[in-house]
Amino acid sequence: MRRESGASDSVDVAAALSQLRRASGLPVAFGGLPAGTGRFRIGELAGTATTVLRGLDILRGNGLGGKAVALCRPFAVHDYEVSPVISHEYDAAVAAEGLRSVLAVPVVVRRRVRGVLYGALRQPVRLGDRPLSAAMEAARELEQTLLLREEAARLLAAARPRAREEEGGPPSATAGPAVWEEVREAHGELRALARRVTDPLLRHELLAACGRLAAAGRPGGDRGTGGGALGAGPVLTPREVDVLTQVAAGATNAQAAEWLGLRPETVKGYLRSCMRKLGVHSRMQAVVAARRAGALP
Known part of the structure; x- marks a missing residue:
């Protein structure tokens, strides 16, 4: 594609x-x-x-x-x-x-x-x-379209295999904290960029890279398409994953709302939905559970 x-x-x-x-x-x-x-x-x-x-x-x-x-x-x-x-x-x-x-x-x-x-x-x-x-x-x-393409190419390159040289995939779950911090930053930037890309093929590739990064810590390294949690666990919507990505980066509800073009009340609603699906009772517990489920790296 x-x-x-x-x-x-x-x-x-x-x-x-x-x-x-x-x-x-x-x-x-x-x-x-x-x-x-x-x-x-x-x-x-x-x-x-x-x-x-x-x-x-x-x-x-x-x-x-x-x-x-x-x-x-x-x-x-x-x-x-x-x-x-x-x-x-x-x-x-x-x-x-x-x-x-x-x-x-x-x-x-x-x-x-x-x-x-x-x-x-x-x-x-x-x-x-x-x-x-x-x-x-x-x-x-x-100009904006070409700039988005250049940024997408940079982020996709950053998302390619680091620890698995023969596969070029994302770092394994045993990678060090510095590597995981870089992976998580790339994941957040990729998801943010995907919302701005109008080319459906490029958007698909960006979200697929998000899925590979999010799946890097799952046992067996299952890979998804960036839409939500994988396997038999709870399925998060793309917007719920976007909100949790912002929370994982330390954003407040107001900051996440501004970044995502939503109202703070809407962000709260997505967080409540995430916590209900993941069976947790706080924002950070939701982030941890989403990482275990493979929705976040």
């Missing part, structure tokens, strides 16, 4: 272009991702009449997109072919598509340009605030 990151990024760019067209009213949009140092390749098209722009390599500083990348800010021209403020290495491709008014917005993640989005008209008119704002918003959304 796992998708390669490049394919996922292309899907995300296509979604950003769709958002850009819908919100800006610009009929044409295209964009690309890095293709080497100082180079971006146009890989996704929306509303174009030809495919002449696909595969075009944009060098940093060249043309409209290259200038937006170099300046790390949006840039627009009202008549591309005759604009005196950009270089004209790509005039033939732009003319073949019939584009005149064009804007370009860099996609910046952790201060590094990770892509460039374009919106365009086939008439030479000055683009107002609406299309530029819409393009910037689409770029911001794409």
Whole structure:
């Protein structure tokens, strides 16, 4: 079920272009991702009449997109072919598509340009605030998505096998306290990140990693999918596991509610449900019982 990151990024760019067209009213949009140092390749098209722009390599500083990348800010021209403020290495491709008014917005993640989005008209008119704002918003959304993917990759790498080198699985129950603290921190971050991920395949992979981490301390090392307790024990809902994860990290009800986007009364309700299912009478007893049941690492 796992998708390669490049394919996922292309899907995300296509979604950003769709958002850009819908919100800006610009009929044409295209964009690309890095293709080497100082180079971006146009890989996704929306509303174009030809495919002449696909595969075009944009060098940093060249043309409209290259200038937006170099300046790390949006840039627009009202008549591309005759604009005196950009270089004209790509005039033939732009003319073949019939584009005149064009804007370009860099996609910046952790201060590094990770892509460039374009919106365009086939008439030479000055683009107002609406299309530029819409393009910037689409770029911001794409930045957040790419950032989530990078963070997910980091956390998934942290969740891979440490003590079991041949399997690459999570640490065994005999691992030291420092290792378990790291595992529990990774588990909490993975669950928090999974709530923000819109890609169902990536979310599944994150929750599966949570399940493997939570199951690491169970006898026999059973592995689940991160949804709740395993085996014949009480089954906790994903939200109940989220609440217990926050409690295990030392959060108060109010802090857990803020982190999870819930009301404090709702958090209390989940805790009561957890304690009832686990047969305990306090928050920390619930955490201990959930760890024994394999719902938490």
